[in-house]
Amino acid sequence: MEQAKPVLLEPVMRVEIEAPEEFAGALMGDLNQRRGRVQGMDSDNSSTIIRAEVPMAEMLTYGQSLTAMTQGRGSFHMEMDHYDIVPQMHADKIIATAKKPVEEEEE
Numbered sequence: 001m002e003q004a005k006p007v008l009l010e011p012v013m014r015v016e017i018e019a020p021e022e023f024a025g026a027l028m029g030d031l032n033q034r035r036g037r038v039q040g041m042d043s044d045n046s047s048t049i050i051r052a053e054v055p056m057a058e059m060l061t062y063g064q065s066l067t068a069m070t071q072g073r074g075s076f077h078m079e080m081d082h083y084d085i086v087p088q089m090h091a092d093k094i095i096a097t098a099k100k101p102v103e104e105e106e107e
Contacts, residue, residue, distance in 0.1 A: 019074030034058035
């Protein structure tokens, strides 16, 4: 199996965030920290709509973070888009975590 060089895949969500314009910078920075790829940004009156692709694992606590960053004035919608390869650094952590119970059973 190792000769086939397997990779881990993770679900990537299509995310659309709507918030007042004043929070756009903070939202973009937060999406970058979450391994998100911003696809576009539109302005509508005094609000901004940001479209991005973000790994699902990074979106699990996003609702709470968005509320805190926008003082409760932001909202988001997400839907499954595709699967993508997990970066090697994150894959190594996942594999190490999965191996722990197996190693404990062998002892």
